[in-house]
Structure formats: C-alpha cells, structure tokens
Amino acid sequence: xxxxxxxxxxxxxxxxxxxxxxxxxxxxxxxxxxxxxxxxxxxxxxxxxxxxxxxxxxxxxxxxxxxxxxxxxxxxxxxxxxxxxxxxxxxxxxxxxxxxxxxxxxxxxxxxxxxxxxxxxxxxxxxxxxxxxxxxxxxxxxxxxxxxxxxxxxxxxxxxxxxxxxxxxxxxxxxxxxxxxxxxxxxxxxxxxxxxxxxxxxxxxxxxxxxxxxxxxxxxxxxxxxxxxxxxxx
Ligand code: ATP
Numbered sequence: 020x021x022x023x024x025x026x027x028x029x030x031x032x033x034x035x036x037x038x039x040x041x042x043x044x045x046x047x048x049x050x051x052x053x054x055x056x057x058x059x060x061x062x063x064x065x066x067x068x069x070x071x072x073x074x075x076x077x078x079x080x081x082x083x084x085x086x087x088x089x090x091x092x093x094x095x096x097x098x099x100x101x102x103x104x105x106x107x108x109x110x111x112x113x114x115x116x117x118x119x120x121x122x123x124x125x126x127x128x129x130x131x132x133x134x135x136x137x138x139x140x141x142x143x144x145x146x147x148x149x150x151x152x153x154x155x156x157x158x159x160x161x162x163x164x165x166x167x168x169x170x171x172x173x174x175x176x177x178x179x180x181x182x183x184x185x186x187x188x189x190x191x192x193x194x195x196x197x198x199x200x201x202x203x204x205x206x207x208x209x210x211x212x213x214x215x216x217x218x219x220x221x222x223x224x225x226x227x228x229x230x231x232x233x234x235x236x237x238x239x240x241x242x243x244x245x246x247x248x249x250x251x252x253x
Contacts, residue, residue: 020045020205021066021174026075026085028058028065035061037229038075043174048197048206050220050237052213052250057226059209060102063176066207067099068092079174094122096173100163102182102209108152112143115151115162119169128171136165139195157188164195175199176207181215193219213250217241225250 021043028036036058043049051059064070066077068089077085084092093099098119106115116136120129137144140161146154151162160180167175177196181189193215200206210216217223217237225233225246233243240246 020047020080021207022076022078023062023066024076024078026062026065026077027073028061028070029073030070035229036065036072039226039229039231041224041231041234043205043207045205046200046203047221048200048208048219050208050210050216050223051226052210052216052223052240052246053226054249055211056228058229059226060178062226063099063101063178063207063209066092066176067097069099090122093170096171098167098170098172098175100167100175100177100180102178106151106159106162106166109150111148112151112154112162113147116143116165116169119166120171122170129169132169132171136168139198140165157184157192160184160188160192161195164192164199168199172204174205174207176209178209179211180208181210181212189215213246214241217246 023039023041026036026039039062051062053059061070065072068087072085075085076083079095079097107118116133123129142158143161143165154162180192180196184192196206196208197219208216217240220237222236223240224231233240233246
C-alpha cells in the first residue's frame with residue numbers, strides 16, 4: 020500500500036532523513052520506533068505532504084505522492100494524527116470532528132462516521148458541544164484519533180498517540196489503534212513506547228539519525244540485542 024524508497028528530507032542545514040526505505044502492506048499495523056530526533060515524525064510529515072522531500076520516492080497505492088499537496092494526500096486516503104493532539108481549541112468537539120471530513124462529499128456516510136466515533140468514544144459524545152480546549156489530555160487524544168477517522172482513511176498515521184497520557188489511557192488508546200486496524204484500515208504508528216509498539220505491530224522499523232537500522236516482525240525486534248539494549252532497558 021505504501022512504499023518509500025531512499026527518502027531524504029531536511030530542515031535548512033539539518034538532514035533529518037538520509038535515505039529511508041520502508042513498506043506498509045494493506046491491512047498491516049507497522050510501527051516506527053527510535054529515539055527523539057531520529058526522524059520518525061519527519062517520515063510521517065513527508066508522507067502527508069507537510070515536508071517536501073529532497074530526494075526519494077513515496078508511492079501510495081501505486082501513485083507517486085512525494086512532494087504532493089497535503090490536501091491531495093488526504094483525498095487519496097491518508098490521514099495524519101499529529102503529535103501533540105493539535106486541534107482547534109476554540110471550536111466544539113463536533114466541529115473538530117467535522118474538520119476531519121471537510122473534503123468528503125458523502126454526507127450520509129459522514130453522519131454514520133460521526134455516530135461511529137461517538138459510539139467508540141462516549142466521552143466525546145457527552146462533550147460534543149464543548150470547546151475542544153476544555154477537554155482533558157486523554158479526551159483530546161481521543162478527539163485527534165476521531166478526527167483522523169472522519170476522513171475514512173485507507174492509511175492512518177499516528178504520531179506518539181500515548182505521549183503524556185496516564186498508563187490506563189495509554190492502554191486504551193493503543194487498544195483503539197489495534198481495533199482501527201482490525202476494522203480494515205492500515206496503520207503506521209510512531210511510538211516512543213517501543214515495547215508497547217513492538218507488541219502491537221505486525222512489523223516495525225527502528226530509525227536512528229535518519230536511517231533505518233533494523234526491520235522485522237515485532238517479536239523479532241523485541242528479541243534483538245540492539246533494540247533490547249537501547250530501547251527496552253536491556
Ligand atoms: P521526536 O520523537 O522528538 O519527534 P522524531 O524521531 O520524530 O523525534 P523528527 O522530529 O523527525 O524526529 O526530527 C528529525 C530531525 O530533524 C531532528 O534532528 C530534529 O531536530 C530536526 N527537526 C525536526 N523538525 C524540525 C524543524 N521544524 N526545524 C528544524 N529541524 C527540525
């Protein structure tokens with residue numbers, strides 16, 4: 020579904036990605052793990068068109084999307100749930116969800132998706148008229164996930180969905196991500212919590228300073244000495 024080859028990206032003089040190649044098959048849950056600053060978020064930003072690659076290719080369902088406009092990538096079926104739960108704090112929960120569907124022209128199905136998000140996240144249903152900025156951290160994370168789902172994505176990318184959440188909410192959030200995959204979407208997950216990500220995923224890539232240094236099934240990487248030493252506390 021997604022095939023990235025030799026991707027290079029940077030910010031001014033900073034080379035953030037130095038030739039990343041990775042693949043995500045249809046229906047898979049794939050994790051990107053690695054330390055702060057390794058280039059995980061930049062990879063997601065390049066896919067969604069927020070960062071223009073300097074070199075390399077990004078193919079989504081056979082179409083070259085490297086350098087494409089973010090609206091085009093979204094319309095093609097890629098949703099990006101960014102780090103930090105960025106939403107529209109002064110807008111209501113319902114309006115924030117509606118923003119996720121702004122490109123869609125199928126109002127009946129959009130209505131169905133509203134109902135689905137509200138049934139998956141009853142807290143959002145209760146607070147639908149409230150400004151998003153008044154929600155707790157966990158609720159804002161649910162809202163960010165719900166907003167991404169409102170575009171009915173084929174591929175949904177999550178950047179650090181568990182960051183700053185209480186442990187019980189982390190488990191709940193990762194459970195929701197698994198169920199999104201079980202419902203038929205393909206998931207690319209960036210996660211600081213390497214162990215949780217490796218347990219959840221089909222396969223994973225370890226990124227260090229802009230390069231993929233390990234790839235394999237989640238279980239293989241959990242057993243890998245380099246991964247154990249650097250990311251799983253030995
Ligand atoms: P984190 O978990 O901290 O977000 P990451 O693996 O997602 O880490 P990136 O955010 O992709 O890493 O950062 C890769 C490199 O690019 C780092 O060296 C970072 O300092 C740099 N970088 C990221 N965003 C910017 C920016 N807006 N301007 C300049 N440099 C940036």
